[in-house]
Amino acid sequence: MTDARQTAAIIGGGVIGGGWAARFLLMGWDVRVHDPDPEAERKIGDVLAGARRALPMLYDVALPDEGTLTFHNSVGEAVTGAAWVQESVPERLDLKHRVFAEIQSHLDPEAVIGSSTSGFKPSELQQGAKDPTQILVTHPFNPVYLLPLVELVPGDTHDPRAVAWAEEVLTGLGMAPLRVRAEIDAHIADRFLEAVWREALWLIKDGIATTAEIDEAIRMGFGLRWAQMGLFETYRIAGGEAGMRHFIEQFGPALAWPWTKLMDVPELDDALIDRIAAQSDAQSGHLSIRELERLRDDNLVAMLRALRQQGSAAGAHLNAHEAQIAPAIADASPLVTVRRTVPVDWTDYNGHMNEGRYGQVFSDAADFVMRLVGADADYIASGLSYFTVETTVKYLAETHAGAPFHVVTQVLEGAGKKLKLYHEMRGEDGTVQATCEQMLIHVSLETRRSCPPRADVEKKVEELAASHGAGA
Numbered sequence: 001m002t003d004a005r006q007t008a009a010i011i012g013g014g015v016i017g018g019g020w021a022a023r024f025l026l027m028g029w030d031v032r033v034h035d036p037d038p039e040a041e042r043k044i045g046d047v048l049a050g051a052r053r054a055l056p057m058l059y060d061v062a063l064p065d066e067g068t069l070t071f072h073n074s075v076g077e078a079v080t081g082a083a084w085v086q087e088s089v090p091e092r093l094d095l096k097h098r099v100f101a102e103i104q105s106h107l108d109p110e111a112v113i114g115s116s117t118s119g120f121k122p123s124e125l126q127q128g129a130k131d132p133t134q135i136l137v138t139h140p141f142n143p144v145y146l147l148p149l150v151e152l153v154p155g156d157t158h159d160p161r162a163v164a165w166a167e168e169v170l171t172g173l174g175m176a177p178l179r180v181r182a183e184i185d186a187h188i189a190d191r192f193l194e195a196v197w198r199e200a201l202w203l204i205k206d207g208i209a210t211t212a213e214i215d216e217a218i219r220m221g222f223g224l225r226w227a228q229m230g231l232f233e234t235y236r237i238a239g240g241e242a243g244m245r246h247f248i249e250q251f252g253p254a255l256a257w258p259w260t261k262l263m264d265v266p267e268l269d270d271a272l273i274d275r276i277a278a279q280s281d282a283q284s285g286h287l288s289i290r291e292l293e294r295l296r297d298d299n300l301v302a303m304l305r306a307l308r309q310q311g312s313a314a315g316a317h318l319n320a321h322e323a324q325i326a327p328a329i330a331d332a333s334p335l336v337t338v339r340r341t342v343p344v345d346w347t348d349y350n351g352h353m354n355e356g357r358y359g360q361v362f363s364d365a366a367d368f369v370m371r372l373v374g375a376d377a378d379y380i381a382s383g384l385s386y387f388t389v390e391t392t393v394k395y396l397a398e399t400h401a402g403a404p405f406h407v408v409t410q411v412l413e414g415a416g417k418k419l420k421l422y423h424e425m426r427g428e429d430g431t432v433q434a435t436c437e438q439m440l441i442h443v444s445l446e447t448r449r450s451c452p453p454r455a456d457v458e459k460k461v462e463e464l465a466a467s468h469g470a471g472a
């Protein structure tokens with residue numbers, strides 16, 4: 001099964017199938033799509049263009065080499081040889097059953113079928129299936145290529161090996177599988193989303209708030225809190241020093257007050273739909289869906305990168321995934337010390353990468369060289385390190401958010417306490433965008449003064465310098 005594991009079939013290439021296709025492809029899988037819509041290829045192309053820009057910006061290293069995308073006229077052709085099938089056809093049980101039957105008549109019995117269903121339980125999806133244990137719910141969130149959460153619902157009838165493998169695949173894609181222990185309509189997260197949506201529909205129907213006011217209430221307040229601590233940690237803090245118990249004592253009784261209409265659904269009659277659509281047009285109609293997607297993606301990237309910096313919530317998850325995909329530190333000729341994409345939060349009011357960020361790039365390049373010569377985390381913990389004492393940066397060409405680049409580094413001098421580096425930052429087409437000459441001095445972290453490196457590090461520095469022709 002090992003070779004076939006790198007091929008995923010996407011059955012249904014709409015909003016969600018397109019997002020899955022992008023995530024698999026950008027994480028190095030080959031992707032085979034079947035969708036009867038004659039526009040499917042164009043639509044997936046649009047989603048993929050957004051994903052190619054956004055997903056690499058989340059990481060401080062390059063993503064794996066992109067897989068190959070192909071389109072197929074039948075389910076059978078698409079799933080043959082696939083190790084993973086992601087079903088993303090419309091939310092109709094009869095249609096999903098027909099599609100599963102066709103998938104299972106061609107699929108390798110060891111492959112997994114994940115369903116994107118927002119609401120059906122695995123036992124419902126599995127009804128009448130040739131092998132029910134092959135079908136799991138893997139419910140993602142839009143945009144699938146950026147949001148890590150995927151609800152993994154195996155249901156009662158499942159093969160633990162398939163579930164373990166599904167967790168491994170999803171984690172490898174950079175997703176955060178949340179195992180739902182007992183099957184339930186609409187899983188976990190959509191229960192909240194439905195409740196919030198119902199309440200919002202009432203507010204509009206009753207003329208209390210517009211779509212714009214409701215969105216403002218979310219994004220200026222509790223929406224920000226939820227992204228980093230969720231509901232219960234947030235409420236624990238809201239209980240003050242007495243924590244959760246005090247919070248429940250104070251606000252629990254309010255649940256019985258006539259605040260909410262959660263159990264009733266407002267009738268979505270023409271008048272209500274017209275009102276919502278008109279308010280939504282007034283709020284966001286000046287932007288196309290693609291422009292809104294870009295705004296959403298840039299904001300999500302910037303927020304997720306901030307959480308990465310804090311090592312918190314989804315940021316902690318992304319840090320762990322980056323450690324999995326980061327290339328090993330190894331010598332090579334030419335010595336590429338950084339390979340990544342310019343993230344959106346590195347750009348400024350001039351619309352290009354801000355000068356301050358070049359310092360980060362060349363600092364990362366120097367860190368690579370330090371690890372290469374053995375001045376790694378353990379070495380630093382032992383009380384020895386290098387300090388940069390001088391840099392000369394030349395800015396030669398602009399670069400922009402989403403642009404891939406790499407840094408090639410040369411050791412100009414490496415002897416005793418001195419380590420002099422020359423870096424060239426190059427764009428995808430090889431254009432030199434910036435150069436940096438950088439002098440590092442070996443130090444004791446105890447005395448904060450210069451001192452000779454440990455013998456093995458000094459030897460590696462000298463060897464590296466000699467291999468780069470230093471002093472020749």
Ligand SMILES: NC(=O)C1=CN([C@@H]2O[C@H](COP(=O)(O)OP(=O)(O)OC[C@H]3O[C@@H](n4cnc5c(N)ncnc54)[C@H](O)[C@@H]3O)[C@@H](O)[C@H]2O)C=CC1
Pocket residue numbers: 011012013014015016017034035036037040087088089090091092099116117118119139140141142
């Ligand atoms: N849109 C959303 O926010 C989310 C949707 N989901 C779930 O993902 C699934 C798909 O939803 P969307 O992508 O939003 O729908 P969509 O309408 O954007 O895409 C569905 C695609 O399936 C294709 N299709 C129809 N019959 C097919 C068949 N027999 N074989 C192959 N393809 C077929 C359609 O041509 C269409 O391109 C649903 O189960 C939905 O509940 C899950 C998470 C979020």
Ligand SMILES: C[N+](C)(C)CC(=O)CC(=O)[O-]
Pocket residue numbers: 117118140141142190193
């Ligand atoms: C509206 N929806 C129920 C299809 C939403 C989801 O299933 C998840 C999401 O992306 O919000």
